[in-house]
Amino acid sequence: MEGGYDDPMKAVSESSSGDEKDAEDVDDGEKQTDTMSVAASEYDQKVHFAADEDEMKRFKEARLDQMFPDEIEIPSNEPAKVLLQDYRGLASFRTSPWLHADEDCPVEYERIAIVPNFNSVRKALLKSLKKSDDHKECHPGRYLTLHIDKVPSDVMNEYNHQHPLVIFGLLKGEHYLTVVNMILQRFGDCEDVIESDEPMIFHVGYRRFSASPIYSQHTNGDKHKMERFFWKDNPVVATVYAPIIFPPASVLMFKQLRNGKEKLVATGRVLSVDPNRIIIERAVLSGHPFKINKKSAVVRYMFFNRDDILWFKPVELRTKSGRRGSILEPLGTRGHMKCSFNGSLDASDVVLMNLYKRVFPKLTYNARVPLPCASASYTETVDSDMEIFD
DSSP: OOTTOOOHHHHHHHHHHHHHHHHHHHHHHHHHHHHHHHHHHHHHHHSOHHHHHHHHHHHHHHHHHHHSTTBOOOOTTSOHHHHTTTOBOOSOTTTSOOOOTTTTOOGGGGTSOOOTTHHHHHHHHHHHHHTSOGGGOOOTTOOOOOOOOSOOHHHHHHOOTTSOOOOOOOOTTTTSEEEEEEEEEEOTTOOOOOBTTOOEEEEETTEEEEEOOEEEEOOSSSEEEEESBOOSSSOEEEEEEEEOOOSSOEEEEEEEOTTSOEEEEEEEEEEEEOTTOEEEEEEEEEEEEEEEETTEEEEESSOSSHHHHHHSTTSOEEETTSOEEEEEEEETTTTEEEEEESSOOOTTOOEEEEEEEEOOOOOOOBSOOOOOOTTOOTTSOGGGGOOOOO
């Protein structure tokens, strides 16, 4: 057009083409968003987020236990003397005797075998084998025909003919259930969090079974402190219910993974067969000095009512700086207490009270453990198939 004006039809066509291009870009963006959302949903279906949350929680608990060993917190609205009624105080964990060791035994101890003088019994059985007649022995190189009766049908249904069938004999009494202690060391560079009472799979000598062990320190005293976690650098003693097996027998401990496979996490040997091994769980209560006057101080945040202070008054106190003390009297009704120590305290010091309780393993022994299967689900844990065998 004249007068410097552009062609209106050309302007309209350019505007419509620009709109179409923008619409195509929007469609492409929507398609990419839909594709990403579909891929994200498929990924979410493959990942077990509930298991990840449990694993993250366990990592946090393990980290807290490593930073503040055995420390617990008492809710302000619950009485500590009720929550900790099974605990007691000891002047010295190493030298103080644990009185009435049999009073807290669970009912399972009525069903297990307790062998006095176990080492003498073991030597006598091995000596009797050497004196047995030749016709009772099976020497290497002989061919035998075995007739086995009372075999469960499900055993034969699960039996894979491509694998060899291993048969072993038992010494007298080896079929009795008892408490077995095994000394273990973490294997290789395994960094998994292993907690007490977590189901594990054991290969002990010729036996294969699953159980939930509790871990304790390997010491020479008459009491052994329970470990809430199996740390990498320290050997521990795992205690489980299992049939009698004579030491030394090699031990392999496996952890079942999410895909059903088994991972070797620890190795060791059988330490002893002793249900009377005393395993002590420690609970540590912490408080903070509020007012300090030479060798006495007002401590708060350990208890939250007057009755709890009077209940735990006989128990000795200690601090992280090495001071020892005792509770003199409660102050008020909100948990403040006056304490005396054998030295002066710093404002940054922490007052601690150690309480102890004997613990026992759970009866989760299961001799029927299936072979590792890659198609197994992580939710199908060992606990769902636990059975008790006498």
